[in-house]
Amino acid sequence: xxxxxxxxxTFHVSLRKISRINTLIADAIRDELTEIVSVPGRTxxxxxxxxxxxxxxxxxxxxxxxxxxxxxxxxxxxxxxxxEVYELIxxxxxxxxxxxxxxxxxxxxxxx
Numbered sequence: 589x590x591x592x593x594x595x596x597x598t599f600h601v602s603l604r605k606i607s608r609i610n611t612l613i614a615d616a617i618r619d620e621l622t623e624i625v626s627v628p629g630r631t632x633x634x635x636x637x638x639x640x641x642x643x644x645x646x647x648x649x650x651x652x653x654x655x656x657x658x659x660x661x662x663x664x665x666x667x668x669x670x671x672e673v674y675e676l677i678x679x680x681x682x683x684x685x686x687x688x689x690x691x692x693x694x695x696x697x698x699x700x
Contacts, residue, residue, distance in 0.1 A: 589603065589616060589617070590602070590603060590621070592624075597627075597629055597631060598632075598633070599630065599631070599632045599633070600635065601621065601633065601635065602634075602635040602637060602668075603617075603635075603636070603637075603638065603639060606638060607640045607641065608639070608641045608643075609636075609639055609642045609643070609650075610641070610645060610646055611645045614645040614646045614648065614649040615645075615649065617646075618649035618650075618653060621634070621653045621664075622652060622656050625653055625657035625660060625664055626656055626660050626662070627660065627662065628660050628661045629661065629662065630662040630663070631665070632657065632662065632664045632665070633665050633666075633667060634653075634664065634665065634667070635667055636666060636667070636668050636669050636670070636673060637668040637670075639669075639670060639673055640672050640673065641672065641673070642673055642676060647676075647682065650666075651682075654686065663687075665687045666686050666687065666689070667688070667689040667690065669688055674688070
């Protein structure tokens, strides 16, 4: 489900052919990413390139990941957010909670 590329303590994470983060997959995403962000000093860049919809369980999973990353002093950033998903994020006022960067932002980070 998750495609993970790692170089040292930086991880680029993307979803393979997933257009919806919903009840069916939110727990798996949360569990896998929480494990990665739980190690202090890591940087995680989460690409949501193909995602067009997130339900409440999906948002809850991402909020859990953000909270855990802050507790462990890791960095969790989101990039490649579609207009549809960004509108949902703004509607829920989560744009002030999530660190969101423009499309292909991860390519400007000297990681890979």
